[in-house]
Amino acid sequence: MTQDGRMEKIISLAKRRGFIFSGSEIYGGLAGIYDFGPRGVELLSNLKKSWWKANVYDKENAYGLDAGIFKHPRTWEASGHIGGFSDPLAECRNCNARIRVDKELAKIGVTADEKMSEDAINDLFDQHRGEIACPSCGKKEFSRVRAFNLLVKSNLGDFTSEGADPVYLPGEACQGIYLDYKNIVDSMSPKIPFAVAQIGKAFRNEISPRNFLFRMREFEQADTQLFIRPHANKHAYETLKKDRWSWFLSLGISEKRLRFKQHENLVFYAKDAWDIEYEFPWGFDEVEGVHDRTDYDLSQHEKFSGVNLHYTDPETGEKYIPWILETSMGMGRVFLAVLCDAYCEDEMDGETRVVLKLAPHLAPVKAMVSPLLKNKPELVAKAREVYAALKKVVPQIAWDDNGNIGKRYRRQDEIGTPFCITIDFDTLGEHPDLADTVTLRHRDSGEQERLTIADVAERLRAAVE
Numbered sequence: 001m002t003q004d005g006r007m008e009k010i011i012s013l014a015k016r017r018g019f020i021f022s023g024s025e026i027y028g029g030l031a032g033i034y035d036f037g038p039r040g041v042e043l044l045s046n047l048k049k050s051w052w053k054a055n056v057y058d059k060e061n062a063y064g065l066d067a068g069i070f071k072h073p074r075t076w077e078a079s080g081h082i083g084g085f086s087d088p089l090a091e092c093r094n095c096n097a098r099i100r101v102d103k104e105l106a107k108i109g110v111t112a113d114e115k116m117s118e119d120a121i122n123d124l125f126d127q128h129r130g131e132i133a134c135p136s137c138g139k140k141e142f143s144r145v146r147a148f149n150l151l152v153k154s155n156l157g158d159f160t161s162e163g164a165d166p167v168y169l170p171g172e173a174c175q176g177i178y179l180d181y182k183n184i185v186d187s188m189s190p191k192i193p194f195a196v197a198q199i200g201k202a203f204r205n206e207i208s209p210r211n212f213l214f215r216m217r218e219f220e221q222a223d224t225q226l227f228i229r230p231h232a233n234k235h236a237y238e239t240l241k242k243d244r245w246s247w248f249l250s251l252g253i254s255e256k257r258l259r260f261k262q263h264e265n266l267v268f269y270a271k272d273a274w275d276i277e278y279e280f281p282w283g284f285d286e287v288e289g290v291h292d293r294t295d296y297d298l299s300q301h302e303k304f305s306g307v308n309l310h311y312t313d314p315e316t317g318e319k320y321i322p323w324i325l326e327t328s329m330g331m332g333r334v335f336l337a338v339l340c341d342a343y344c345e346d347e348m349d350g351e352t353r354v355v356l357k358l359a360p361h362l363a364p365v366k367a368m369v370s371p372l373l374k375n376k377p378e379l380v381a382k383a384r385e386v387y388a389a390l391k392k393v394v395p396q397i398a399w400d401d402n403g404n405i406g407k408r409y410r411r412q413d414e415i416g417t418p419f420c421i422t423i424d425f426d427t428l429g430e431h432p433d434l435a436d437t438v439t440l441r442h443r444d445s446g447e448q449e450r451l452t453i454a455d456v457a458e459r460l461r462a463a464v465e
């Protein structure tokens with residue numbers, strides 16, 4: 001249990017209220033695979049919309065892309081993933097559980113450099129074998145460490161099943177941007193500096209998927225690649241970092257639970273790397289990487305494909321390979337950060353309630369409409385009318401007439417619905433001054449106000465933008 005079981009409570013709520021399901025659950029599940037349920041898919045889509053707005057629509061020189069998942073096998077040789085994209089793995093001799101040696105070493109305060117050779121990490125592991133216990137059975141007997149490549153193989157187009165030249169699933173989504181860079185330059189004539197943004201799937205054979213959506217084997221990455229003039233990286237990098245920080249704050253995430261952390265060990269493609277970390281219930285951990293990739297990727301693809309990927313600068317006429325600054329965020333990780341940050345237990349009307357204090361633009365349901373009493377046909381008819389009218393303004397509106405009004409509020413609080421709208425006898429004109437008005441209840445404070453239906457529609461429109 002972490003922090004009074006906070007993580008377990010969030011996972012339970014996510015399943016119970018239709019946000020996240022374990023993949024293939026009826027067959028016992030599949031490690032590292034999760035599905036977004038009816039409410040999860042709405043929250044995810046709202047996150048994507050917000051990210052796309054900030055990274056494409058609000059920028060002057062940014063282009064969207066949606067590249068195919070499968071890529072030519074040479075892509076992964078050029079990118080360096082076939083040679084260098086591996087984690088150090090050892091197997092428990094007693095129960096065959098696999099451990100990620102660098103992570104286990106980190107738990108006892110020992111750092112394993114990402115660029116270490118297999119021999120070097122074996123030497124380091126040998127020095128600490130006695131201190132590391134198998135997380136499954138507790139024994140301390142492990143095999144030799146070997147580098148385990150994380151790329152997931154497919155048999156696309158392999159009709160002989162010999163497995164020669166496999167087509168890999170993408171280990172990182174951004175490779176699609178590099179493969180289409182020339183097409184974008186030729187079709188859109190972008191002026192440097194320009195950015196290409198994409199939300200795409202990535203797959204990694206993670207040795208030990210863990211922490212719910214945090215480390216999965218199938219996940220989505222929201223990437224931007226900023227193409228800049230060679231050596232123009234310093235100022236642009238700082239601007240990019242600030243820009244990303246502001247976006248995380250725009251999600252309503254509390255600033256004290258965010259931090260930047262510079263990488264001590266750089267992956268093979270990066271010259272500099274900073275992570276935006278969120279304080280999850282188990283501690284600070286990476287949500288997004290901001291990487292200075294220099295001309296590594298385009299130079300590699302030029303070399304391996306034989307296609308000229310030089311850019312002709314429209315201002316100076318110079319020809320060069322642009323340098324790249326990348327932002328790469330796991331959609332599952334930001335989703336989880338938003339859930340963790342919004343999850344709250346507080347007191348209302350003398351009861352403890354669970355509430356997701358989601359920013360209204362992220363909430364899966366924007367408002368719930370209900371009649372005060374279910375057994376009064378005239379109230380139900382009016383409430384149905386209001387529900388239909390509001391749904392035309394903001395489609396994510398729920399109907400609930402089950403149980404008493406207090407129970408309805410609690411159900412909506414748990415899924416983060418910012419507003420509840422109740423139709424009562426005054427709406428019908430019992431008190432003539434209040435005809436066609438409703439009560440609007442605010443999720444976080446529980447306060448209620450009386451508004452006309454037209455004003456409620458305006459409030460909703462404004463709140464979800």
Ligand code: GAP
Nearest residue numbers: 172174214215216219287288289328329330333
């Ligand atoms: N293109 C650069 C790249 O892929 P990365 O640091 O390996 O860099 C970027 O990944 C982001 O993708 C991470 O910050 C994280 O949010 C997300 N990510 C990476 N591995 C993941 C996994 N196994 N499960 C969920 N998200 C993951």
